[in-house]
Ligand code: 5GP
């Protein structure tokens with residue numbers, strides 16, 4: 253029998269005709285895949301669905317029906333859902349004017365439980381994996397398209413099953429999603445392998461100024477870099493994954509300059525370390541092994557402050 257919370261969520265879904273789903277700014281595969289996987293489930297169940305990402309669909313155009321994702325919600329709805337997002341601010345301002353979310357589905361340990369119902373399972377590798385477990389008890393079924401969206405979320409957040417939280421149950425879920433029609437090879441290629449020339453050029457800008465000291469490796473990407481190579485995103489194009497492969501470092505960081513005197517910081521840590529707390533202290537959040545924050549200040553100042561604090565953290569955690 254489904255848990256009591258699942259029954260209550262199912263009841264809310266049944267009584268809702270118009271459903272709005274949102275996720276975070278600078279969406280990753282888990283944000284886009286969870287949003288779309290759940291949204292397509294609702295559409296199949298006869299609901300009117302809005303799927304909203306403030307920064308748009310970005311590189312996740314390869315997901316089925318991704319053209320249904322919009323940057324702004326419109327009109328009244330009966331149910332608001334936020335997926336893969338630990339903090340309401342990270343949705344952006346798109347939910348201003350709507351009531352508190354009815355449902356939050358997330359796997360970040362820093363989640364603020366800001367919904368009426370909160371399905372927050374930090375032990376799960378991806379929000380998409382939580383949805384795989386719960387959607388049937390909410391009266392929703394899987395199609396090959398939904399399976400593709402959910403498997404993309406899992407592949408994205410585990411960097412292709414490489415993170416240390418991947419246990420055999422994750423592989424079983426992935427296998428079940430493949431049986432439901434998801435094409436793992438294609439997802440892997442689209443999500444993790446293929447890069448545009450501009451992205452590779454942009455990586456080059458960051459790689460030429462990579463630095464290392466005291467167990468950390470870091471670099472930065474500037475607004476000028478993006479202009480120079482014509483990269484339209486406001487993220488690191490996953491360069492942090494390259495930095496986190498540096499053998500000598502225990503923590504990798506990347507500083508991405510943003511307009512209006514802001515810097516986006518990403519941390520990646522070796523298994524056994526936890527960078528979620530430091531990200532949370534800087535106003536962000538995330539997981540033990542991967543966390544981020546948007547910090548006010550100019551690039552050099554933010555870099556200096558964050559590196560000093562991260563070195564301290566590494567010393568403490570290595571004691
Ligand atoms: P990334 O560094 O790739 O942006 O994110 C790493 C992890 O930290 C992801 O799970 C992401 O959702 C979370 N994260 C990144 N930036 C922020 C932020 O500004 N606030 C919060 N709450 N979480 C963040």
Ligand code: MN
Nearest residue numbers: 282336379409
């Ligand atoms: Mn996620």
